[in-house]
Amino acid sequence: QQQVKQSPQSLIVQKGGIPIINCAYENTAFDYFPWYQQFPGKGPALLIAIRPDVSEKKEGRFTISFNKSAKQFSLHIMDSQPGDSATYFCAARLGAASKLTFGTGTRLQVTL
């Protein structure tokens, strides 16, 4: 019940395309859902985050869509660029002061 399921495992899109990465959770007590971006040899870095009382959050080219009833949330990357090629992790937090539970990651490759 603490798991966060992420798909797809990998994704290849052309430059300018809109990759979509999906995550699903079971525990309705999760109260904060961040997305992290990780480049090879680096630690994960916070990209964007959302609370469950909001259905959409947009920051620049990155958008989170949140469907509370379906217990799903997704990351959309508008006008994707080769520099967006990285591994993306969704995560969820179970209450204030609690740890993050990460999804299994999606390796995104944006080709020219």
Add this chain to the structure above:
Amino acid sequence: EPEVTQTPSHQVTQMGQEVILRCVPISNHLYFYWYRQILGQKVEFLVSFYNNEISEKSEIFDDQFSVERPDGSNFTLKIRSTKLEDSAMYFCASSLQGGSSYNSPLHFGNGTRLTVT
């Protein structure tokens, strides 16, 4: 921009040996964490630390693991007797407040790759 620094970047050790992984969190942060990532797999929580004591730990964090903040700047993870399955990337993270939030996100270091042979 302040960052979390970890040393060494890569550590190779023999099974059964003790290793200490070192981290310098962001200076004004109060909460410290260790996560690990086995190659190609998800990032897993190990332990959180606040006010000089463990605030939460996972089932992975057994008696072979310990954490310490020996001075005002360093935060260490010790593995007493390493096993082959401890081979992973270990990430230190810190935050100003507990639990990670909009106002106090987790900041991760670049990790220490531990290889146990």
